[in-house]
Amino acid sequence: MKVAIIDYGAGNVQSVLFSLERLGITGIVTNDREVIKHSDKVIFPGVGEAESAMKKLKDSGLDVLIPTLKQPVLGICLGMQLLCLHTEEGNTQGLGIFDVVVKRFSNQVKVPQVGWNTIYNLQSPLFEGINENEYMYLVHSYYASVSNETIARTNYDVEYASALQRENFYGVQFHPEKSGKVGSQILANFLKI
Amino acid sequence: MLTKRIIPCLDIKNGRTVKGVNFIDLKDAGNPVELAIKYAETGADELVFLDISATEERRKTLNHLVKEVAQAINIPFTVGGGISSVEDVKILLQHGADKVSVNSSAIKNPELISQLAKEFGSQCVVVAIDAKIIDNQWIVHLMGGKVPTHLNLLDWAKEAERLGAGEILFTSMNNDGTKNGFANEALAELSDNLNIPIIASGGAGNMQHFADAFLLGKADAALAASVFHFQEIEIPNLKKFLKQQEIAVRL
Numbered sequence: 001m002k003v004a005i006i007d008y009g010a011g012n013v014q015s016v017l018f019s020l021e022r023l024g025i026t027g028i029v030t031n032d033r034e035v036i037k038h039s040d041k042v043i044f045p046g047v048g049e050a051e052s053a054m055k056k057l058k059d060s061g062l063d064v065l066i067p068t069l070k071q072p073v074l075g076i077c078l079g080m081q082l083l084c085l086h087t088e089e090g091n092t093q094g095l096g097i098f099d100v101v102v103k104r105f106s107n108q109v110k111v112p113q114v115g116w117n118t119i120y121n122l123q124s125p126l127f128e129g130i131n132e133n134e135y136m137y138l139v140h141s142y143y144a145s146v147s148n149e150t151i152a153r154t155n156y157d158v159e160y161a162s163a164l165q166r167e168n169f170y171g172v173q174f175h176p177e178k179s180g181k182v183g184s185q186i187l188a189n190f191l192k193i
Numbered sequence: 194m195l196t197k198r199i200i201p202c203l204d205i206k207n208g209r210t211v212k213g214v215n216f217i218d219l220k221d222a223g224n225p226v227e228l229a230i231k232y233a234e235t236g237a238d239e240l241v242f243l244d245i246s247a248t249e250e251r252r253k254t255l256n257h258l259v260k261e262v263a264q265a266i267n268i269p270f271t272v273g274g275g276i277s278s279v280e281d282v283k284i285l286l287q288h289g290a291d292k293v294s295v296n297s298s299a300i301k302n303p304e305l306i307s308q309l310a311k312e313f314g315s316q317c318v319v320v321a322i323d324a325k326i327i328d329n330q331w332i333v334h335l336m337g338g339k340v341p342t343h344l345n346l347l348d349w350a351k352e353a354e355r356l357g358a359g360e361i362l363f364t365s366m367n368n369d370g371t372k373n374g375f376a377n378e379a380l381a382e383l384s385d386n387l388n389i390p391i392i393a394s395g396g397a398g399n400m401q402h403f404a405d406a407f408l409l410g411k412a413d414a415a416l417a418a419s420v421f422h423f424q425e426i427e428i429p430n431l432k433k434f435l436k437q438q439e440i441a442v443r444l
Contacts, residue, residue: 014289018264048314078314107388110413112316112359114390116238116443117195135196135443137269139316139359156195178269178291180233 001191003027004039006066006079008056016045016076019177023188031060041191042069046078050102050142051090053078067095072193073169080164080171081142089142097169100144100161109157112141117154119162119174124151126163126170128189134182136162136174144173196441197407198238198414199428200392201421203228205244205274208254210422226261228422233266236428238443240266241294241362241416244274245337251275256288263289271319277305279312286313294319294362297335300342300349303356310357319392320358322350324379325366331379338366347382354387361387362416364394372398372420380410392416400426400434407440 005016007029020027027043028035036042044066046053057063066073066083075083084094087102094102105111116135119127136154143160146153152163154173164171170190176183203210203225210225229240242262244255259272272285273294282293299306299320309318323338324331324346331346350361363383365376375393384391390413393406397417406415420426432442 012286012289012291014260014263014287015291018289019267021264022267047317049311052311110388110390112389113195114316114360115195115198115413139269141315175269178267180267184267 001025001041002039003041003043003191004036005029005043005045006036006062007031008053008060008062012047013045015175015177016043019184019187023184023191025191031062033061033065036062036065037069040071042071042073044073044075044079044083046076046080046082048078049089050078050081050087050092054082054092054094057082063095067097070168072190074190075169075171076177077140077173077175080173081144083164083169083171084144087142098144098147098149098164098166098171100147100149100164102142102144104142105157112139113156114139116179117156119152119154121153122151124163124165124170125193126165126172126186126189127152130182130185130189136176136179136183138162138174140173144171194441196238196443197412197435198392199236199403199431199442200239200241200414200416201228201232201237201428202241202243202394202416202418203422204418205242205255205258206246207251208258211245225258226265229262229266229270232421232428233268236432236443237268239268239414240270242270242272242274243294244272252284256284259285259288259290273319273321277302279308282309282313282317286317292317292319292359294321296321296323299353300333300335300344303352306353306356306358310359315357315359315389318358319360319362320350320353321362321364322346322353323364323366334366338364338369346379347386350383350387354389358389360390360392360413362392362394365396368396369394371396374398374402375406375410375412375415377405377410380406380412384411384413390414397426400431403431404435404438404440407435408438
């Protein structure tokens with residue numbers, strides 16, 4: 001199986017690569033459009049700030065390619081947020097795959113949320129064999145609102161979408177590559193889709 | 194519910210784990226990769242690696258170690274020690290670190306915090322602060338706690354937050370190595386005045402000390418080294434103990 005990890009200079013690609021290695025898969029870290037287009041699975045990671053990450057994506061032309069992909073695509077953390085319509089972070093337009101806007105947590109809570117929180121109301125093959133209320137590692141200041149594309153929820157300040165799905169596109173706010181055995185299982189489930 | 198984090202800290206010198214007692218004497222506490230795997234498997238929520246080597250080879254040794262750790266474990270980890278530039282951080286992240294902690298270099302050059310936050314995101318930037326009480330004031334210290342500055346703990350922590358720090362790792366030098374508990378009053382003051390997570394460090398001796406850091410100190414995470422390295426406290430037991438006190442932990 002060919003798994004492309006999109007490298008646009010704004011992702012912790014190593015951690016994703018290593019987590020695939022632990023599942024026996026050698027991922028390909030790449031920004032080559034042809035390689036990405038012809039992969040069986042595509043992982044779109046991302047950490048950092050939305051506006052500069054979006055700029056890097058545009059500079060490499062990947063903003064045009066990603067929405068046309070037909071194979072399963074998994075956005076992680078900022079990758080998921082960039083697949084949404086718009087994020088308040090830097091007032092940035094996203095790729096619009098998910099019909100959701102991304103907002104900042106209020107100052108009623110500490111921002112960023114850092115640590116392990118539960119995911120629940122799981123509704124996707126992505127979560128096959130995963131129990132409700134398992135703990136996942138999250139680190140983020142902005143969140144996607146709940147919508148009909150929500151496939152998992154988490155509560156911090158508000159109840160928000162910690163995973164999204166539309167057709168072949170999946171997005172997770174948490175870091176499956178950093179969430180122990182359960183996170184590995186979710187990545188393995190994605191590879192089976 | 195977001196849980197309180199338990200964070201073993203591995204002080205690294207020339208690729209081996211050591212732990213200073215009162216920041217001075219060092220004991221060998223084993224192989225860092227083996228320790229990291231053990232902690233990840235027994236329920237540590239995160240790990241911190243603090244490199245205290247001073248040799249010219251340190252960068253290469255540390256990068257190699259970071260990569261080995263990233264390959265071996267599936268929980269997040271922070272790397273600190275001698276980081277003074279965007280380039281230093283880029284290399285550590287490329288080897289698989291999730292976050293970095295900056296201490297002396299951020300005091301000498303506070304703009305470093307903003308540069309790192311801008312380049313890699315605040316979530317990646319932990320500002321570590323070593324402080325000690327001098328004349329009833331918490332005074333920030335440089336160089337692993339050896340050199341006092343003119344900075345007050347709360348002022349510097351607030352400034353670090355303003356500049357873009359994602360978390361504060363506060364080590365009380367009065368408490369570190371004593372095993373008499375964390376500096377809960379100072380922790381609570383930080384937690385009340387800042388809107389980013391606070392990691393408590395220095396003074397862990399028993400399980401109640403962790404509960405106190407969360408309940409009295411209002412800390413978001415608690416870090417310790419020797420009680421874990423020398424197996425005086427086992428993480429699963431600690432988490433059960435905290436759960437019994439109705440503290441949210443990941444079991």
